[in-house]
Amino acid sequence: MKKIFVTKPSLPPKDQFYQLIDEIWESEYITNDGDFHKKLEKALSEYLEVDHISVFSNGTLALITALQALNIKGEVITTPYSFVATTNSLIWNGITPVFADIDEHSCNMSVDAVEKAITPQTTALMPVHVYGTPCDMEGMEALAKKHNLKxxxxxxxxxxxxxNGQSILNYGDLSxxxxxATKVYNTIEGGAIISHSAEMKTKIDNLKNFGITDELTVVDSGINAKMNEVQAAYGLLNLKYIDENIRLRKEAHDYYASQLKDVPGLNLLDISSIENYNYGYFPVFVGENYPVNRDQLYDILMKAGIYSRRYFYPLISDFPIYASIPSANRSNLPHAVKLTESVLCLPLYAKLDRSTIDRIVDVVKNPEKR
Ligand SMILES: Cc1ncc(COP(=O)(O)O)c(C=O)c1O
Incomplete structure (x- = not known):
């Protein structure tokens, strides 16, 4: 039985990648703001329609550096329903995380819950656009303005x-x-910070290069978070295929949705109002009317060779390293608790074909027959 994994990376054509590798070898320049690094930042800023982008060796270092760039201290309000890197980046900056509950439908941090969590120590908000669904950005921004938060x-x-017709990345102070490799667009490992002024981009670019500005000058206690030339060349090539990859993901997503939308007890994420959705994930929420519970479905799929993932379970706030924070108490996070117990992400990637989806759908529609 062929195993089906939750995701597969979108890989660019190997022969074209090898040509770029030849160029890198000829240049003998493999990292430190090389030509491919420059070209990738330019290409990404055009594709994403943003003014300033700084590419990074991974997304976690981008998060850690974004907090450094804004000199965030004290308490930051964030969501427990995310990948653990979100909260870990706060700890790496000596910041106290404060968890706020999420909206039951969008899975994103709720503005009401954030408002209740604000204290005199709060300096910033760190919401996540979970599964690529936009947060209530107007609500977040109104709160931030009122309480002087980043x-x-x-x-x-x-x-x-x-x-609202523009990149989601143009909102907030930084994104x-x-x-x-698991993301819709990959550079193997990689990440970026999107900023809104040339000064801020320069500060971020310094921070990702130890704080060095020239041979004799260090202006910040920065880190090494630079993207190398091999990653950047691969990323530049992969960007050529992004639209086609998203189109294929959409096809797979829509086929799944058509097959699963009427399954009693199973709820799907409502993405109908999202502009330029990227079809990164296919979460289903297992309700009480479904014949088995979420963990049973996970096991049944696994026995059928289908590797789904419980994104996001456990909640970040349930990990022992965070569980003693007062806001991590489950009674403070009822919607997050409900969703983390019911969510299952089914396999979704650009090359997922219909017959493979049929195999998955058959199990999800008939879990008791297994
Ligand atoms: C919501 C979220 N934040 C941050 C990260 C960290 O990114 P990276 O793996 O590129 O370090 C990830 C995933 O990997 C993520 O899903």
Whole structure:
């Protein structure tokens, strides 16, 4: 039985990649703001329709650096329903995470819950556009203005997504992307910070290069988070195929949705109002009327050779390293608790064909027959 994994990376054609590798070898320049690095930043800023982008070796270092760039201290309000890197980046900056509950439908941090969590120590908000669905950005921004807070959006899942006719990345003070192999667009490992002024981009570019500005000058206690030339060349090539990859993902997504939309007890994410959705994930939410519970479905799929993932379970706030924070108490996070117990992400990637989806759908529609 052929195993079906939850995702497969979108790989560019190998022969074309080898040509770029030849160029890198000829140049003998393999990292430190090389030609491919420059070309990738330019190509990404055009594709994403953003003014300033700084590429990184991964998304986690982009998050850590974004907080550094804005000199965030004290408490930051964030969501427990995300990948653990979101909260870990706060700890790496000596910041106290404060967890706020999420909206039951969008899975994103709720503005009401954020408002209740604000204290005199709050300095910033770190919402996540989970599964690429936009946060209530107007609501977040109104709160931030009222309480003089910064906003750093973790947009790791939101490559290419738009809101009100423009890039989702143009909102907030800074946004970060992840270009990890599992993401819609990948540079093997990689990430980026999107900023809104040339000064801020320069500060971020310094921070990702140890804080060095020239041979004799260090202006910040920066880190090494640079993207190398091999990653950048691969990323430049992969960008040529992004539209086709998203189109294929959409096809797979829509076929799944047509097959699963009427399954009793199973709820799907409502993406109908999202502009330029990227079809990064296919989460289903297992309700009480479904014949088995979420973990049973996970096991049944696994026995059928289908590797689904419980994104995002456990909640970040349930990990022992965070569970003792007062806001991590489950009674503070009822919607997040409900969703983390019911969510299952089914396999979704550009090359997922209909017959493979049929195999998955057959199990999901008939879990008790297994
Ligand atoms: C929401 C979120 N934030 C941050 C990250 C970290 O990105 P990276 O893996 O590129 O370090 C990821 C995923 O990998 C993620 O899903």
């Amino acid at each position: 906003i750093i959006y973790d947009a790791a899942h939101a490559f290419g997504v738009k809101y 970060i992307l992840s270009f990890h």
